[in-house]
Amino acid sequence: MAFKDIRSFMNLLEKRGELVKVTAEVDAELEITEITDRISKQYGPALLFENVKGSNYPVLINSMGSDDRMSWALGVNELDDLERDIANLINMQNYIKIPSLIRSIPNLMRLLAVFPWKLPMKGACQEVIEHHPDLSTLPVLKCWPEDGGRFFTLPLVMTKDPDTGVQNTGMYRMQIFDKNTTGMHWHWHKDGREIYDKYRQLGGKMPVSVAIGCDPAIIFSAIAPLPKMIDEMMFAGYLRKRPVKMVKSITSDIYVPADAEFILEGYVDVNEALRLEGPFGDHTGYYSLADMYPAFHVTCITHKKDAIYPATIVGRPPMEDCYMSKATERAFLPLLKMIYPEIVDYSLPFEGVFHNCVIVSIKKRFPGHGKKVMNSLWGMGQMMYAKMIIVVDEDINPHDTKMVANHIFKTLDLKEDLVFSQGPLDALDHSSATDHYGYRLGVDATRKFEVEGKMVEWKIAEQKDFTSYLETHPQIQSFDYPLQGVLQGCLIVSMKKQQSGDVQNLMHELWNQEEMAFNKFLIVVDEDVDAKDTSKVAWKVFNNIDAKRDLEIVEVSDQNFGHRVGIDATKKTTLDQHPRQWPNDIVMSDEIKEKVTRRWSEYGIN
Template sequence: MAYKDLHHFIKALEETGELDVIHEEVSSELEITEIADRVSKAHGNALLFKNVKNSKYPVLINAMGSYKRMSMGLGAKQLDDIGAEIANYLDLSNYLSIKKLIKSIPRMFRLLHVFPIKSKFRGSCQQVIERDVNLDTLPVLKCWPEDAGRFITLPLIFTKDRYSKQQNVGMYRMQILDQTTTGMHWHKHKDGSEIFKGYAADNTRMPVSVALGCDPAITYAATAPMPKMIDEMMLAGWLRKSNVKMVKCITNDIYVPSSAEIVLEGYVDPSEDLVLEGPFGDHTGYYSLADYYPKFHVTCITHRKNAIYPATIVGKPPMEDCYMAKATERLFLPVLRMQMPELVDLNLPLEGVFHNCAIVSIRNKYPGCARKVMSSIWGMGQMMYTKLIVVVDETIDVQNLKEVRDAVLSNVQGRESLILSEGPLDALDHSSDKALYGSRLGVDCTVTNKVKDNKVTNTYQILTINKDRPYKGIDTAVEFLNHNSDKFVIVVDDDVDKNDLSTVMWKVFNNIDAKRDITVIDNKIGIDATKKWREEGLTRDWPNDIKMSDEIKKMVDERWDSYGIGENN
């Protein structure tokens, strides 16, 4: 079903028992984060905080933080149902006969919903117009103790190309700098940054508007890896089965969804100096380092009379953004299959925080098929950031990590199964020696005709060390491989519980540069997933793990019963 707005979705969550309403007063500084993080890790409900200190706006968080709620938000029972619908559109055999064309008519009619409708009237997001801007009235979260300040974490940032006049929407965090300005954190690889360059070329102010609190299909569409020339609101309309109604902003010529809860209107001036933004506890589970970004000036705030402020927190998985990433995995799998006929299925494990690991199964029809698929993935849009690609045969269920593990242990044959590729990395990757560029690893786990090495056992070991000198991690791996027959050894810092395999793999996906941190000895593979030192080749600081302060943890412990989470409220 299509949700008219965020209120409509909240009502659906409440009716299905997917929402906890908290009436107790809470603070937007760290307290909401600690509560939401606990609930997210426990696979709990969406949370609506009705009484946020020093703000009139309720806060909704974790609204799409489960497979069920993510599917609900996109109008489906499960995400694969949407993927199957997309596959039907892409299947040319559906249009090769009159009978099949007739059967496709309902599917074609759905395409009428993709085109956004520009209204001549004001929308519900403009019921209240505030030209005297004060961002401090919004319950913007300070998410983690080492954050540089308060961050808007679920913004839909609408921009317009300087020349084509085509609109784009993306989701980039925004640090509150003062009552009227924020940072605009668009990475070098993002469309927002590319559009900004067009305005900077002739030193023209860039209009920007930020919508907060749209229905889940619109919010998801802002995160989807769409080509720049396709308006994300078209995807939102198709998902909603209802055209997105857009209204012109009050102080600029950007159009935003009429049903948004809150809209921040303003501009970015390319002639201004960049501002220092960050650090910020990011979706990798680490603090992204401070850097310089453009400043966004807010000239007007509009909102509904009963507006709700949407937020999300990111950090060590599982978190709400993981499920948004899984939606992208399932929705765009048919597109990947169309471009790679060998591809059977794809899993972006939560521990891989979207861009750090992809597990794919293939029809292994010819020699080098796995390598061909790896190269295709690395050459495809945002998939170019994938640090680790694990390829298994079609008989392996990539969603079953035990099956994947067994395939890795059984079929990997030392160096011959490893493919190194250097190329662009996500701006949030911290493990490579240089920013934005480093090594990517492909692991061919398909069945081969190689003779098993009887000196190597299909087993693995995880070692923890107190790293007190450079290269101790890789040296420990080498020493172990020289004296043991296990096929793999993984070395992590001693603050990691080696029995917590989810955390161990999260460290592996985040902390290695394959060229630097993997060693192969006699067909046995060592992986150094420890924190790296400057003396090991790094040209920048290594970020801290995201952790909540003991003070906030204790306070939330003491107040937990008063929140009423899990009760009928």
């Protein structure tokens, strides 16, 4: 099903019992976030807040916050259908032989929908035109207590390359500075930054238009890691099976989606000094730190007469963006398989927050094949951010994290099977000692050819209980040391760090205990982490480690079991000679938590 605009998608959600309308007055500052965060963690419905304090516009949130809603948003029954759809499109065998070509006519006809239509008249997004804009009238959220202010969280930022005239659409958060100025979060690796740098060579004002409240296929296309030669509106047209209608902005020649709820028009003065933007509670579950970015000056706002303001919140998973990540995963698997036919499947687990963990299964054909694949992926677009890539054989389901963990714990050679790769890191990575650059970790968990060495089978079933020792240890706050199951062979402890070297000293002390003879993995987290919360521990590992600095690999020569590894997933400070500021975890204030708990029955959400 194709959606004309965000409203038609909302109507579908309401018919299917997936939208709850909240009539009680709510505050866009923190209260909406706390309500939505609770609903996201309960895998609950989309929410429409109809009465937002200080604004005439309702707020739609969590509209794509489930597998079902994300699938419906892209016109499929389930996300695997999206994968099959795109795989069928790019399979050239369909177009070589006449019978196959005839069967592919529906696909070829669908391609006619990819080209946007430029309308000669105004669009629905321009029913109301405000030449004296005031951003304070919009119900823009302040999401988390330490945020630098209110942020647009689903803006589609549209710019035009001054050399080619080609438009680009990307999603970059925008902090409100005053009634007609916002930040523009263009960091190094983004297309918007590249276009901005071109304008800097020219000088003057760079025209920008921002669409808010488009149909879900357009929203998804703005975040999709598309190759530069593919226009986001063309991709959206393919997904929605009808062309995107575009209209010219009122104050510039940038074309915008005609059926958007709001359009912000204006410019970035490339000669103007950068402004401090942030902090912002980001999708990693941490605050991204304040930094210097360009300012966007809003000169005109257009919108529908009864406009709806869509937003999202991000933070520790699960959140709405996790399902967008899964859709991205499914949509781009066919492209990966076309370039690397040995790839069977891959998974981006929620705890990896998009780019911190990729698990990929392959048909292994030769020695070193696993290492070849991980290095190839690091060379592909946004895959360069992948902080950890785990490669397994085709009979291991990458979506079954228990199966993957069990396979790794039993068979990994912790000396030969790890690859430390130095290269680009995401701007949000806080664990590296240097900005945007550091170490990525590759884990080759495929079965070995003879020249790759022997599989080392640890006798983890023989590990002994030493609960009493762990319970009475003065530094250990909590622990998990399962004697059976998937995590057998792994000890997780939380500790309070007091001085430099505490983590390494504790690791060595524990490894010297007789009962630890068959321990293969030792993970240390901070005292505020429950060691038995496996999901939170995994999230801390993926976020907090610098692969080269925080893994200690030691040989267990007396047992002839190869090597074991200690993982320091604690917060790094000056005690650890970490030169950069470490961001705080995103946590809602007690005051807002108490307010939402007290008012919960007023919201009418089951």
